[in-house]
Amino acid sequence: MLIALFPGDGIGPEIVDQAKRVLDALAIDGLTYEHGLVGGAAYKAVGHPLPPETLELAKRADAILFGAVGDPDCDALERHLRPEQAILGLRKELGLFSNLRPAKVFPELAGESALKPEVAGAIDLLIVRETNGDVYFGEKGFRTTADGLREGYDVMSYNEAEVRRIAHSGFQAARARRGKLCSVDKANVLETSQLWRDVVIEVSADYPDVALSHMYVDNAAMQLVRNPGQFDVIVTGNLFGDILSDQASMCVGSIGMLASATLNGSGQGLYEPIHGSAPDIAGTGKANPLATILSAAMMLRYSLGMPEQADRIEKAVAKALANGARSPDLGGAMNTVDMGDAVLAVL
């Protein structure tokens, strides 16, 4: 099975290296790896954030292990050349529509959250975010109003097929967890949300065992602070999912610990830490590789059909933490390689 390694920008290469060491240590037969250029690194090397060879490799691969993209040197480039286009392009070109972002506190790290330990400690939720539609991919541009004013616009939309497939992802995830699904929208203002809500309700007929609720996005942002323990699975659109999943990850406290998967309908997936490229600490050895190592575990589980190997990695990370492994973001002084070593030592 082929794994595409896309380290990207900033701390990306350092953290992907550690995840690769962990995968190597599992000595799984039949895994092969190929590297690809993405993001600012790809732009600097070949003039495009998602070069054709990278896209071709991504399509051929069974799974993609992704570092991070984002490079301040590229901020002034035209939009289609910016590093972010790599992740947006991969999601769209491979049909990676179902972004799974689990947020759960490691008991050892409950104190890291800005939330009270009893509030943070109760978090065990999964955000299922749609990543192929919404205002991200609608028609957009600049135009001039009738009065001669500059105007920027972006069309938000969802059709019933797009909502239906992500709703199924949400219901199935809820069924495999605690059986509660909260669909987040802004149906009191947006027609896109009204269609979303109507279709989610239609799909719910297939899942009588899952308890469905609906919440407006502004209320969801409040509830994620007030009592995040109330949520099991949240399903939502691309834009609201972007905001709420980052908020939820910060509620957990240690954003350096959180993994994600983005799947298409044929089992292919892109796996990445939810933190970004952190250019300010790139090359300093301060990056925490655990979120990327945990993303590799999600890859084994969701795209490679190896749940026991995934378990081994997740247990090793928990053990390393219990043994006191702490990078600077966790209040410690261990560097990126030390953190990788700490996981390897208990694997």
Added chain:
Amino acid sequence: MLIALFPGDGIGPEIVDQAKRVLDALAIDGLTYEHGLVGGAAYKAVGHPLPPETLELAKRADAILFGAVGDPDCDALERHLRPEQAILGLRKELGLFSNLRPAKVFPELAGESALKPEVAGAIDLLIVRETNGDVYFGEKGFRTTADGLREGYDVMSYNEAEVRRIAHSGFQAARARRGKLCSVDKANVLETSQLWRDVVIEVSADYPDVALSHMYVDNAAMQLVRNPGQFDVIVTGNLFGDILSDQASMCVGSIGMLASATLNGSGQGLYEPIHGSAPDIAGTGKANPLATILSAAMMLRYSLGMPEQADRIEKAVAKALANGARSPDLGGAMNTVDMGDAVLAVL
């Protein structure tokens, strides 16, 4: 000067009553009051959430003191008849584009927040939210795709004049506070945000004394949890402002304490608590009237030019809290009228 009283739905009438008692106690010469029907209450009485007489009164008034709208009985109505249309319609028809939502912890209540007291205690920020444009007011509806699928759509847009006037609100607010303005957008994905960012930068030339920064909305949602004390003034669009201001209010802990103002260019304003109509506790006497009383104080300050009277109310609320006044949302047992009495007693 004419104040329009729009109590609305749920707990709205109870809380507006208490704010009116406080205003009466100030015995200010020349204030007159007229009541108007809004929201579900207006729909039930006359068939529309924002009847023409209400709109006419709103336009005539110097300021509007608003309770809340929202009524579960009305959820199944067509969109243009739902209670929310009252607030959206007033914002649009009166050109109320600048929504000011201060969030600050009362020292006595720092423990109420789900955030650690040292994190919550540092919050002293103001969100300046645009409320006349964005995806709220663009073209929207249902259509059928080329494949015959149902699709919902909403056009997001801002033109330079809309951004410029709210940017001025933001810079002026920052100048009157600690001189820091953070503009929140999603310019890495949205052209609407790119135009927003460009125009905010243009306007910043008029405010060399204000330190301007930019933040993506997903990061802002994280930073409001991680370290909300870093913010002074946040300026943002209608949709992001809806989400972030509710999140910020919950970081403060006691959403029953937070007031808001929405101003147009001619000093008219709508003043309302940021909490909603809370139909579940309507009529039980559990509603906390302090956010509405504090909204009346904002009204005296921003629309009626009476800052000393505003101060008196704000000090009385702080004193009442210091004396132990606590409604159920603050962990106490005092009812709505008791809370009003507690403020009147120290006024």
